[in-house]
Amino acid sequence: xxxxxxxxxxxxxxxxxxxxxxxxxxxxxxxxxxxxxxxxxxxxxxxxxxxxxxxxxxxxxxxxxxxxxxxxxxxxxxxxxxxxxxxxxxxxxxxxxxxxxxxxxxxxxxxxxxxxxxxxxxxxxxxxxxxxxxxxxxxxxxxxxxxxxxxxxxxxxxxxxxxxxxxxxxxxxxxxxxxxxxxxxxxxxxxxxxxxxxxxxxxxxxxxxxxxxxxxxxxxxxxxxxxxxxxxxxxxxxxxxxxxxxxxxxxxxxxxxxxxxxxxxxxxxxxxxxxxxxxxxxxxxxxxxxxxxxxxxxxxxxxxxxxxxxxxxxxxxxxxxxxxxxxxxxxxxxxxxxxxxxxxxxxxxxxxxxxxxxxxxxxxxxxxxxxxxxxxxxxxxxxxxxxxxxxxxxxxxxxxxxxxxxxxxxxxxxxxxxxxxxxxxxxxxxxxxxxxxxxxxxxxxxxxxxxxxxxxxxxxxxxxxxxxxxxxxxxxxxxxxxxxxxxxxxxxxxxxxxxxxxxxxxxxxxxxxxxxxxxxxxxxxxxxxxxxxxxxxxxxxxxxxxxxxxxxxxxxxxxxxxxxxxxxxxxxxxxxxxxxxxxxxxxxxxxxxxxxxxxxxxxxxxxxxxxxxxxxxxxxxxxxxxxxxxxxxxxxxxxxxxxxxxxxxxxxxxxxxxxxxxxxxxxxxxxxxxxxx
Numbered sequence: 076x077x078x079x080x081x082x083x084x085x086x087x088x089x090x091x092x093x094x095x096x097x098x099x100x101x102x103x104x105x106x107x108x109x110x111x112x113x114x115x116x117x118x119x120x121x122x123x124x125x126x127x128x129x130x131x132x133x134x135x136x137x138x139x140x141x142x143x144x145x146x147x148x149x150x151x152x153x154x155x156x157x158x159x160x161x162x163x164x165x166x167x168x169x170x171x172x173x174x175x176x177x178x179x180x181x182x183x184x185x186x187x188x189x190x191x192x193x194x195x196x197x198x199x200x201x202x203x204x205x206x207x208x209x210x211x212x213x214x215x216x217x218x219x220x221x222x223x224x225x226x227x228x229x230x231x232x233x234x235x236x237x238x239x240x241x242x243x244x245x246x247x248x249x250x251x252x253x254x255x256x257x258x259x260x261x262x263x264x265x266x267x268x269x270x271x272x273x274x275x276x277x278x279x280x281x282x283x284x285x286x287x288x289x290x291x292x293x294x295x296x297x298x299x300x301x302x303x304x305x306x307x308x309x310x311x312x313x314x315x316x317x318x319x320x321x322x323x324x325x326x327x328x329x330x331x332x333x334x335x336x337x338x339x340x341x342x343x344x345x346x347x348x349x350x351x352x353x354x355x356x357x358x359x360x361x362x363x364x365x366x367x368x369x370x371x372x373x374x375x376x377x378x379x380x381x382x383x384x385x386x387x388x389x390x391x392x393x394x395x396x397x398x399x400x401x402x403x404x405x406x407x408x409x410x411x412x413x414x415x416x417x418x419x420x421x422x423x424x425x426x427x428x429x430x431x432x433x434x435x436x437x438x439x440x441x442x443x444x445x446x447x448x449x450x451x452x453x454x455x456x457x458x459x460x461x462x463x464x465x466x467x468x469x470x471x472x473x474x475x476x477x478x479x480x481x482x483x484x485x486x487x488x489x490x491x492x493x494x495x496x497x498x499x500x501x502x503x504x505x506x507x508x509x510x511x512x513x514x515x516x517x518x519x520x521x522x523x524x525x526x527x528x529x530x531x532x533x534x535x536x537x538x539x540x541x542x543x544x545x546x547x548x549x550x551x552x553x554x555x556x557x558x559x560x561x562x563x564x565x566x567x568x569x570x571x572x573x574x575x576x577x578x579x580x581x582x583x584x585x586x587x588x589x590x591x592x593x594x595x596x597x598x599x600x601x602x603x604x605x606x607x608x609x610x611x612x613x614x615x616x617x618x619x620x621x622x623x624x625x626x627x628x629x630x631x632x633x634x635x636x637x638x639x640x641x642x643x644x645x646x647x648x649x650x651x652x653x654x655x656x657x658x659x660x661x662x663x664x665x666x667x668x669x670x671x672x673x674x675x676x677x678x679x680x681x682x683x684x685x686x687x688x689x690x691x692x693x694x695x696x697x698x699x700x701x702x703x704x705x706x707x708x709x710x711x712x713x714x715x716x717x718x719x720x721x722x723x724x725x726x727x728x729x730x731x732x733x734x735x736x737x738x739x740x741x742x743x744x745x746x747x748x749x750x751x752x
Contacts, residue, residue, distance in 0.1 A: 111501045113474035116533045118723050118739055120469055121526060122148070122716065125447040127464040129174070132429055132438055134182040134227065139463070141450075142174065148716030152176055152185055152202075166202060166209075171714040177223055181230035184252050186212075188220060193678045193710020195219065195631070199235050201252055212250050212257070215239055219633055222247070222269060226276035234260060234278065236270065243635040247278055267294075268636060269321025273328040274390075280328070280335060282321030289318050289640040293325055293337065295353050306356060307339065311643060312555045315340025315368055317517035317547050319637040323371055326381050330390040336361075338369050338381050344550040348383065348395050362405050364397035368548045371398075372426050384411070387430045396426070398548060400480035400492055401522045402442075417458050423449075424522070442523045444478040446470055474499045476532035480522055485565075485572045489544060489556070493573055494520055496528045496538040497582070506537040507587035507734040510574055510603075510611075513540065514594030516557065516566060517644070519548040534727060535736040536589075537582055543569035545644075558644050561623070562602045562658030570599060571607050586612065587734045591726070593617035593712055594682060600671075601660035601690060608668045613733035615672045615726050618682045618711055621661040621690035623648035631680040664693045671701045672729045674722050676709030691752075702729070705750045717746035725749075 123144070130141040139155045145164055150172030155162045166173055168189060176187035183204060188197040199212045199220040213220045213235065222236035222245065231252050236245035241263075247270050249260040261270065261278045271280040277299050283292045291314055293307040309324075316323045316338065326336040333353055338346045342358075346368040350359045369381040384394040386408070393408035394415065402424045406412050414437075418425040423441040428450075430437050437453040450463040479495045497503045509531050513520045520540040528538045542549065544565045545557020560566050570590075577583045590603045590611050597619020604614045620626045627649040630638055648655040656662045671694070675687040687703065694701045704725060706718045713719050724741035731738035 112498060112535050112737065113500045113533070114472075115737065115739060116469070116473045116530070118530065118720055118727075121530055121533075122720065122723075124467045124469055125524075125526065126467065127153075127450070128448060129176070130428065130438060130440075130450050130463060131176075131178060132431075133178055134180060136431065138182070140176070140178065140185060141464075142176070144172075144716070145169075150174060152187065154204075165204070165207075170708065175223075177225055179230065179233070179252055180225045180227045186223065186225070186233065186252075188223070190710070192708040193676050193680075193712075193714060195633075195680045195710055197221065199223065199233075199250075210255055212252070212255055213237060213239075217242065219245075221245060224270070224272055224276075226272060226274075228274065228276045232276070234270070234272065234276070238633060242632040245633075266636060267321075268319050269325065271325045271328070273332040274330060275332070279332070280325050282324050284319050284636050284640065286636055286639055289637075289643055291318055291321075291324070293335070295335065297353075306335070306351060306353060307337065307341065309339070309341060311640075312551055312558075313341055315344075315346040315551045315554075317515075317554070318640040323369075323381055326383055327385065327390070336383065336392065340368070340551045344552050345397075346550075348381075348392070350392075361392055362395045362397075362407065364399070364403075364405070366549070367397045367399035368550065369398075370396035370402045370426075371548075382426055384427050387432060387434055394427075398521065400482070402426075413458075414453075414455060418453065444522060444524055445475040447524050473533075475529055478522060478525075478528070483541070483573045483576045485544075485569050489553075489569075491544075491569055491573060492542045492549065494522060494540040495577065495582070496525075496532050496540075498532045498535050498537065501535070503537070503582050505584045506582055507535065507730075507736050508537045508539060508574070508577065508583040508589065509730065509734070510539050510541070510570060510588065510590045512543070512570055512590070512592040512596040512599035513546070514592070514596045515547065516543070516545045516595040516599075517547050517554060518595075519546045530723065530727075531730075531736075534731070534738060536730070536734065537577070539573060539577055541570055541573040543573075559646050561598075561645055562660070563606055564658075567599065567602050567606060570603065571610060574610060589613045589615070589730055589734050591615035591617075591730075592619070594619065597682075598660070602658075604669055604671060605660040605663035605666045608666045611669050613670045613672075613729065615674075615729065616687070617674045617713065617722075618676060618679055619673075619686065620659075620682055621686045622655070622659045624652075624655040624659065625689070626682060626686055629683045629685065634681075661690045661693050664690065664697055664699060667694065667699055670729070670733055672704070672726060673701060674704045674706065674713065674725075676711060676713065677705055677707040678710045681711045703752045705752050706748050707750065708748045715746075715748075717744045718748060720744045721747035721749045 127141050127143040142150050143153045145151050151164050151166045153164050173187045185202045190197045196219045202209050224234040233250050237248050238245050244263040246263045247261040250257045266283040267281045269282040270278050273279045281294045289311045291309040292305050294303045295306045296303045335351045337349045340346045347360050348362040372382050382396040393411050394406045396402050396404045423443050426440050428438040439453050441449045451460040476496050483491045483493050519542050531538050557566050578585045590600050592600050597616040600614040600616040646654045673687050675684045691703045721744040727738040728741050
């Protein structure tokens with residue numbers, strides 16, 4: 076008997092030694108792999124790379140404005156005299172920073188939007204260049220300003236949408252920039268989300284969304300005091316873009332004011348670029364790509380617009396871009412063929428910001444995947460590019476990752492456009508993975524430089540971005556396929572299928588898969604950990620929805636017009652308890668096996684902090700560990716530099732602990748408002 080006990084003990088000891096050997100071997104292999112990674116990029120240096128963006132020429136062409144960080148790392152507006160090296164900061168925001176701005180039509184003022192600690196109640200400010208005087212043009216408590224419009228036909232006036240009369244609606248007000256006098260220009264009838272002016276600076280087009288069935292209308296009128304009429308009626312799901320995004324549908328008036336340029340998928344799956352006669356409604360198709368919608372560019376602004384190039388002398392369209400895996404230009408006017416042949420190359424994609432009146436000089440940007448956007452003056456005559464801002468010295472100091480566009484087949488045969496970022500310097504084999512679902516969900520991931528991806532790749536992770544069904548940009552059928560499919564349906568299944576695909580290809584270690592996202596991406600993190608817990612080793616959620624019903628109940632007032640769209644695309648979780656319990660992660664915390672890190676801004680108006688509090692409380696009641704970081708001076712997402720650096724450090728250590736990548740140690744950041752709760 077003693078012999079049997081001895082043999083049994085020896086077998087167990089032998090098995091234990093073998094297991095330890097396997098663990099040590101795995102650890103050594105991981106460390107060996109990390110050793111071949113390029114130099115670790117400090118977070119502070121990486122964040123400082125994208126130092127300048129959103130350049131704009133003054134109307135008189137003598138000044139260049141741009142957004143650049145202050146010495147405190149806060150985005151502000153800077154000025155440069157053309158032909159000189161006199162860059163200087165002219166605004167003094169000391170909190171979250173300034174992102175969207177515009178010149179007044181006469182070049183005497185800069186106009187910009189700014190909120191308070193992420194509450195999204197943006198006020199419109201003017202800064203007079205001559206005197207340095209800053210004025211709040213919308214000094215009303217609890218108000219939100221949007222839809223800023225300017226025109227050379229009214230140089231001392233602007234139009235701005237304000238929810239002053241009704242917090243759920245935006246009327247258009249005309250403001251005298253010199254005096255600050257504000258007058259009601261166009262009353263919102265109750266359903267308009269976006270307004271557009273003609274070339275005389277009169278509001279003559281509006282895009283509405285119905286509060287009952289979410290159909291959209293493009294309405295026009297022939298003059299300021301003439302009645303409105305419907306030019307295009309899009310039933311729910313037929314416009315090709317997410318309902319409420321009027322800035323993408325109504326693009327511009329023709330020079331004579333008799334036609335509108337429109338993006339629409341009414342008669343196709345993906346959006347067509349159309350010229351619509353306002354008198355007859357006749358639609359002429361100018362350009363179309365059956366694989367994707369028009370390319371909508373957002374360059375450090377709050378709005379994104381279809382990338383269509385109009386002749387500055389005639390306002391006729393000359394080129395338009397579409398975006399499937401990587402944006403591609405379609406030249407409509409042969410006069411520009413030579414320009415685009417020069418501007419396009421295999422490493423970048425150009426986008427056009429503005430053009431001089433004589434059309435000899437363009438202000439352009441170029442998007443890359445392994446470096447921040449570059450900006451240039453393009454001399455058409457000499458075919459020369461003059462770089463506006465010097466590249467960061469870190470481009471030579473460090474190695475950055477490339478992004479591979481690819482198409483992954485879902486379990487039902489659907490083709491999903493995706494992007495895979497692989498860490499440089501190591502074999503693309505058996506890597507730890509961070510799945511990064513985008514927000515929205517009616518948005519999309521694009522090809523281009525991404526600070527978050529670069530940080531993760533530098534630490535040794537592969538990063539997978541999936542344009543799952545429901546994503547914008549790939550036609551109405553692709554978007555509509557995501558309706559009613561949250562949590563346990565197609566939207567989450569597509570993410571699961573994409574992860575399994577990269578595992579099957581050998582890129583990824585199936586035991587080291589994490590998931591990280593914000594907003595809807597945060598919901599996808601919680602859904603991933605609760606509905607497919609076997610897939611993920613850890614999760615990082617930023618401002619994600621935990622309980623769809625309570626999220627619907629606490630939507631901000633300025634979302635009331637689009638609330639019905641949410642219900643139609645998600646389901647009526649507010650009144651259907653069975654649906655809500657099926658798709659809301661808070662009811663499934665018992666399934667969570669993986670560690671979870673959560674961050675949330677206290678002032679978030681879109682996804683209230685109560686969403687994160689609910690799932691944290693539910694997990695702690697079950698004694699399931701969770702780390703919860705709150706930022707009292709943030710809203711939807713983490714904007715302030717100090718807070719971003721704080722959370723990025725926490726995330727690095729968290730991922731390194733559970734996925735095995737490397738990390739720059741977290742340290743306390745002076746000025747961060749982070750609170751562990």
